[in-house]
Amino acid sequence: MTTVSADSAQPIIRQFIHSAINLDGVKDDDNLFAAGIVNSLFAVQLTTFVETRFGLELGMEDLDIENFKSIAATAAFVARKAAAAPA
Amino acid sequence: MSFRRVAVVGVGNIGSTVVADLVLHGVPALGVESTPAAAEAAQAAVLKAIRFAPLLLPALPKISRNEALARLRLTSDLSEVSDCDFIIENVTEDWAVKEPLYRRLDELAAPGVCFGANTSCIAIGRIAAATRRPDRVVGMHLMNPAYLKPTVEVIRGQETSDQTLQAVNSLFAQLGKQAVVVGDMPGFVSNRISHLFMNEAALVLQDGLASADQIDLIFRNCFGHKMGPLATADLIGVDTVVRSLDVLYDAYRDPKYKACALLRSMADSGRCGVKTGRGFHSYPAFLP
Secondary structure (H helix, E strand, O other), X not given: OOOOOHHHHHHHHXXXXXXXXXXXXXXXXXXXXXXXXXXXXXXXXXXXXXXXXXXOOOOHHHOOHHHHOOHHHHHHXXXXXXXXXXX | OOOOOEEEEOOOOOHHHHHHHHHHOOOOEEEEOOOHHHHHHHHHHHHHHHHHHXXXXXXXXXXXXXXXXXXXXXXXXXXXXXXXXXXXXXXXXOHHHHHHHHXXXXXXXXXXXXXXXXXXXXXXXXXXXXXXXXXXEEEEEOOOOHHHOOEEEEEOOOOOOHHHHHHHHHHHHHOOOEEEEEOOOOOOOHHHHHHHHHHHHHHHHHOXXXXXXXHHHHHHHHOOOOOOHHHHHHHHOHHHHHHHHHHHHHHHOOHHHOOOHXXXXXXXXXXXXXXXXXXXXXXXXXXX
């Protein structure tokens, strides 16, 4: 597993989210779900993207909305998960 | 009344979420699809729904793949429904498909088994008349995704018995759902109204009044709807919405149910919403 930092993951996740929701002005720390920017079903799209794009296998314990609530939170989760993955 | 095994015939877009709902609530489920390949794809969809359900609704149990598989069987052999004590029919909204299916289910199922028709628009009386057990046929308009919805529109046909209503109430109680029992006319309450919203929203887009994002934003932020009408059409499937509008138009002969050209052209070109990755909005993670 190649190490992914939050800094390197963040622009990739930002681009995915911006292209999917087509709304300007979404900041990296905005809570996407609480602010009603996306509905909860978007979480499935986002987690599917994270698994595919970063080659991560998410377990049941990873599927917590807190891990995907914002662009920054998702990037931090990706970095943590990649660091914990076996080499 | 507890259920030993519930069959879901037709495990597509919404059917997969109905099977997932049963399994998540500990009800053993048999999913029936038309071919072995479709059954295999349906199993993957059900397992995906079970996996993601607690992410969307944390109150739902997290169950492992193996636990789910122990309560779940997917098959392309319709005769396996003979082992089930309730059957939910969930096939395409097309009478030419539904009628022969109900005749076959009537032959296969034990006499006391109730049929729940998860239809969007077809009248329950019409379905019941295709069977020799009209008193045991009830409509159930489960919405997508079924495991997130606490309420179900239940349709009582002219012949539906009190015992059948008790059975369906008991099933939904096990799924943590409240049933709202309404009368039987095509489209019932929900789709007679919701499909007008979706059709008119597509017309507004077609007329260039506003973008799809703006239309949905108005419904979300001004009306407080969870989703706008165009995102809802994407979730249901634009092709399914067109089919339902056609059924409503055939039933009422009212031009207000005529599907607009944009909806029909999107359905014809495979721009069907979430399931194809593109609809009124784009769903890049779900592109084939």
